[in-house]
Amino acid sequence: METVTPQHFLVLSFLLFAVGFLGVVIRRNLLLVLMSLELMLNGVNVALVSFSRTSLNLDGSLFVFFIMTVAATEVAVGLALLVALYKKRQSVFSEDISLLKN
Amino acid sequence: MNAVDILFYFFATLSVGGGLLMIMSRHPVPAALFMIISLVSVAALFVLLEAFFLAILQVLVYAGAVMVLFLFIIMLLDVGPDGGKVSRIKVISGLAGCLSFGILVVLLLQFSGIGSAESGSWQEIQTTEQVNGDSLLFSTSLKNFGYGLFTKYMLPIQVAGFLLLAAMVGVIVLSKKSLTSGGTE
Numbered sequence: 001m002e003t004v005t006p007q008h009f010l011v012l013s014f015l016l017f018a019v020g021f022l023g024v025v026i027r028r029n030l031l032l033v034l035m036s037l038e039l040m041l042n043g044v045n046v047a048l049v050s051f052s053r054t055s056l057n058l059d060g061s062l063f064v065f066f067i068m069t070v071a072a073t074e075v076a077v078g079l080a081l082l083v084a085l086y087k088k089r090q091s092v093f094s095e096d097i098s099l100l101k102n
Numbered sequence: 103m104n105a106v107d108i109l110f111y112f113f114a115t116l117s118v119g120g121g122l123l124m125i126m127s128r129h130p131v132p133a134a135l136f137m138i139i140s141l142v143s144v145a146a147l148f149v150l151l152e153a154f155f156l157a158i159l160q161v162l163v164y165a166g167a168v169m170v171l172f173l174f175i176i177m178l179l180d181v182g183p184d185g186g187k188v189s190r191i192k193v194i195s196g197l198a199g200c201l202s203f204g205i206l207v208v209l210l211l212q213f214s215g216i217g218s219a220e221s222g223s224w225q226e227i228q229t230t231e232q233v234n235g236d237s238l239l240f241s242t243s244l245k246n247f248g249y250g251l252f253t254k255y256m257l258p259i260q261v262a263g264f265l266l267l268a269a270m271v272g273v274i275v276l277s278k279k280s281l282t283s284g285g286t287e
Contacts, residue, residue: 003103004110006224007211009151012114014207016121016144018200023125025196026188031130031181035137035172038164039121042144045156053151056225058238058250064156065251068163069262073269075168079175080273086179093184 009050016043030085030092034078041071110150117143128183130176134169141165152227152242 016039023036045064052060086092120140127133141164148157227240238250251259 004107004150008110008114009147010207010211012118012147014204015114015118016140018203019118019121019125021200021203022196023121025199026192027125027184028188029130029181029184031172031176031179032125032133032184035133036125038168039124039137039140042141042164045160046144046147049148049151049153049156052240053153054224056227056240058240058246059254061153061156061240061247062238062250062255064153065159065247066255066258066262068159070265072163072168073265075171076273077269077276079171080276083175083178084276092179092181 006050006054010047013043013047013050016040016046018043028094030082030094033094034075034082038071038075041067106150110147113143113146113150116140117147130181130184131173134172134176137172138165138169141169154242155244155247 020036020038020040020043023039024033027033027036045067048060048064048067052058052064082092085097089096091097117140120136120143124133124136124140127136142161145157145160145165148154148160227242233239233249238246238254241247
């Protein structure tokens, strides 16, 4: 078997992104949708770090730092919205939030 | 096949498998625990890529803070298992989206030169210098990280700090408003 190359990391990053995307599409629990979003961001992070390591340029790693900051912020705000929503509608399932539908 | 390859395949399987188990589990608590497995394996992959600081950050921020927040909210809301079946059309459309994105990735690897011979190998890290002309050099040391953050990325890091402040204020306002809904306002 050949040794690990940057392409392996790119394929892995794609797989993580695809799994996260699938989770966002098929799950109805909004908590799990948020978790799947985190997984997608992680896939992107793997690609960025591997590009950064391959080209011996630190910019990619610094961007991963900023992505982590934004992801943590997003989770905090998203979960606060979820709690507010739960207080109003007693549910975290996406099919129950249909006020704008019809 | 040396030790690095074995570690790569082990942690790659663990991260993707953890993700798959996460999106398949009906109950949110096992899902969160599988997610932690996936995130820690990604941290191990960062170690394999010699980005040690990012690996530590991944464990602290994601597997630590973010997942604890998720588990706390699951406990607070007492979310039960996901009842009912997943609709077929959603699964099909999700798989179709993944497939088309996969084709895009394969074509990119095939024709963009990322998969060519000279860029397909790992170069040695030079630890002596921080900058080479206009670009920051990749390094395992934390010093280069801080140097990059506070020179080239000074404005983005200020914006990130402001974003954190805005998020904090926003979360406080959100939780206050839902407490006093139907109040005087």
